[in-house]
Amino acid sequence: MSVAALLRHRDAALALIIAALIGAIGLRAPVFVTPESLTGVLTDTSFLFMLTLAQMAVILTRGIDLSVAANLALTGMIAALASRAAPGLPVVGIIGLSVALGAALGALNGAFVAFVGIPPIVVTLGTLSIYRGVIFLIAGGAWLTSKDMNTAFLAFPKSTLFGAPILIVIAALVSLFFWALLNHSRIGRGLYAVGGNPVAARYCGIDLRVQQFLVYTLAGAVSGLCGYLWVSRYGIAYTDIAQGYELTIIAACVIGGVSIAGGVGSVPGALLGALFLGIVVNALPVINVSPFWQMLISGAVILGAVVINARSERRTGKLILRGARTTDKGARA
């Protein structure tokens, strides 16, 4: 395959750009490309991997979930409070609680979107504020630090499984789950269908409302899981953790080729989008690039990705017209 042909494949082009980025940073700071350092980057990016996939499922149905980071912060706080109140609670129990709680918060979004019929951006903007507010109320504005958390609670995210950091293992399992769901399950086919053409999907007996309820609940469950992992990894819980992280997640989706118009997006693409942002955020400080340059670079990349997406959609448009040329679409009344 020629380079030009490779570049035409979006995911391959993004992978090449990431490789080039790592290479360029490695030239300036060889310490960055050591296995330990790269593992660290992957570990740090685990949250972004999981949340980007969850967000993609929502965006596929032509929706958006702005409340994922707030959900993460709230479930993280509740997990920390629960652990403090019941130090005997095993980590498995805390994870179960976080996932269930996150799913419930997501289901609330889903219910408003699917069954009340409010636009997703409005619903999740509302719940974003509500969830942040609730954190303040239940913690009385206090910060919970590692002193308030027990050893098992704190140790889990730092543990390893088969030699790999547990966060990477969990992110891999979540990715596998989303790959199976989106690429191979009946539900996944329905999600792509309602995003690709909601009217046609409705005629085929696929209920948009069920799909919407499902994806917001799922996004909530992943946020809840990340909530516990985040709080225990960084050893701190307060109102503003992961503040603004929802925008990074959406940016990763866009860079990864997920169409905001719905119906288009792949698991590998979304993972590459998340990896790209993970590297930018982690690597640029290493080579002494200021955080403001990071923001600028992230922003430029998002715009670039949108331009590429729009161009590939324009190509789609041309092909539709060629089809129309052999018909008489709209020609006669």
Added chain:
Amino acid sequence: MAVEASPQSSAPLEIAAPILTLTGVSKRFPGVRALHNVGLELRAGEVTALIGENGAGKSTLVKILTGIYQPDEGEIRVSGAPFICTGPRDAWAAGIAAIHQETVMFDELSVAENIFMGHMPLAMGGRVDWTAMRQKTSELLKRLEADFEANTLLKRLSVAQKHLVEIARALSHDARIIIMDEPTSALSAREIGDLFAIVAQLKRRNCAILFISHKFDEIFQVADRWTCLRDGEEVGQGAIADVREAELVRLMVGRSIEQVYPKREVAPGAVALEVEDLANASEFDGVSFQLRAGQIIGLYGLVGAGRSEAMQGLFGLSALTRGSIKIDGAKIKIGSPAEAIRAGIAYVPEDRQIQGVVLPFGIRANITLASLKAHARNGFMNLAKELQTTKKFGERLAVKAANWEQKLFELSGGNQQKVVIGKWLASGPRILILDEPTKGIDIGSKAAVHEIMGELASEGMAILLVSSELPEIMGLADEILVMHEGRVVRRFMRGEASAEMIVSAAIANDDRRDPLGATEAPQ
């Protein structure tokens, strides 16, 4: 009704020079000749009725006059000067304005803003001169004897009042040629009377009016001249005073059914579907029929007669208010498309792009979309089985594609339609609803669709065919139901009716229309 300007003496009209002349206008779309060598003359102070069946080319002609399409051949002259129109602004500049079936305006803006949208009076520094705009609007509204203000928001107006706004907009451009494309379709009888009074007023102001309507009573009431289109050709014109309705119907339809339809003689089986007195809130009422296995029932009617809506009601897409549905003699309730599919009904919808295909999907994913459950095991899609089904129906329908994963946006309209039909056949139906299945597809695909319909019927499929193409309906259907304004007005058995009889029934030129039953302002 306040129509004082109907057929006057025709002498002065003969003298008036035409202000709009079309000669030899042709417009081709790939595979379709939309207009061929059409001539038309509009004269000041006259109403010319443009008549023709669905798809005769009326809308194409309107789009050419308003600059949306450019003609391939022919000449258009306005007041003697050649008119080259590349967009709405050129049309306005030439004094041409169109009033559409469904008014396209801005609901959240005021009447004044709607009238002057695109040519607002400006004051110093490019600001909008609101005072002048409101004043001009008030003058226009007064001239039209409108009972609303310049500041009223458009969404507060009825459909008839919105038509007035459109007419005011036309007058604000000093329009001398006004096209009215089925202006009465959403009006009550009283509002129609008001509209005709305005038409009379426009005539007195020496405007030329092109009046497009399916309703012959209105045409005879308001028009001075007529021009008839059929299959994109002008087949006649003259003065309304010299023509009878029967002759116009004959001109509209008058074609021999040349196309050969592969109609197979199928002995009808048991009653598969029995529909009785089906109605929903506003679209159709009292729809009843019995459909047997192997039988094709055709539903004919003009656009907007409620055929598709009735089929959508049957398929669970709208809430029924009355009626019963029996499948194989057992009464069932259908509240959603999923339930309809489970009951063995498939619905190939009219609008392929919007209701049929999922463009970013490949052929395989489209074909199995209505039968995901049958192609899944434990919730996971069974790719081998999907490919098997895709191959079966793709080959049976002769879908032309590089491979079964080819995306739908890369296929031609005819092939897309075959995929949509394949999708519905893959759901294993016993009752198949085909809504305009050959609309806008090439001749070859059309023949293939007709062929497959015959095959399916001979295999015992019960078929409901909604079509606006008379030859298709007459060639394929065992029984023809003609709908008009949401009701079945006539039933014909195969071979029982001529094309003229069917069209007359569809036009349902009855004066018994209940004026109180007409719509007020559907919004």
